[in-house]
Amino acid sequence: MRASRLLSIQMLLETRGRMSATELAGLLEVSVRTLYRDIDELTSAGVPVYAERGRAGGFQLLPGWKTTLTGLTPTEAEAVFLSGLAGPAAELGLGAEVQSAQLKLLSALPAQWRGHARRISSRLHLDPVEWYREADTLAHLSTVAKAVWEERQLGIAYTSWTRSARQVVHPLGLVLKAGTWYLVATREGKLRTFRVAGITDARALEARCTRPRRFDLARHWAESVQRFETELYAAAATVTATAAGLADLRQWNATVARALRGVANPAAGQRVEVRIPIESVLQAAGPLLRLAPDVEVQAPRELRAAILARAQAAARMYARRKGN
Structure with missing residues (x-):
């Protein structure tokens, strides 16, 4: 374990350059004291690690020194x-x-x-596209990816939900989520996320992109997803559900499934009352109507009324067609 950690320190310093003791310790999941002991052991073994003091200091390898790896497990x-x-x-x-x-x-x-x-x-085969969905058309993904790798600014024409516009962005990274590619970039100094399928034109520019100091793509994406879900599901509904209804609710989306974690199934013929997050009355009415009669909305009254209005309208429509 220690030998593997010592090798990891060498490779981190070789690939990332100067790093602080806190950064290294965090990545290796050890204490800073343990890290200092590891550094001492590396230098004793002849690995040219040296430290620079000061605010921008840290550990780094002697320029030009390379780790030679003789094999993998x-x-x-x-x-x-x-x-x-x-x-x-x-x-x-x-x-x-x-x-x-x-x-x-x-x-x-x-x-x-x-x-x-x-x-x-x-x-093993990886198929990231969801069921019953075709993969996005990605005419400009390779151009976007090249700009990311080469750290060059990118001129794009982008169509969002509300408008289309041309803009220049500083690409920082690409994320593949549930079969959909997203570009994380800065525009006018602010972090933005663009769906690659929405990019209708892309051209890598000669100008270099500016990357925020200490930007971590994985951490930024995790925080963005959490923030998006929190903002999206800002309302809540109280429902009663049978065991079958609970199972259906857990399949609705991941946010509802998390809210129902730990909720026990009711006995046969019984119902349990739970509170679930929703986007809005308009968005939730259709999905919750489809879960009736195993799921019944108790509150808010506006949501219950919206579901009832949909059910009555559907009943009138089908009754009228049956009479014809």
């Missing part, structure tokens, strides 16, 4: 092949590069490990 090799599954890499225009890298890795592995590595692509 079988599990690590499998993990590398898992990261190169077909689909997202091909959409980014990197399908051929991933295959080439895998061939080079295979040739470098001991013969007895090659079968384990090959097994990944033959037994």
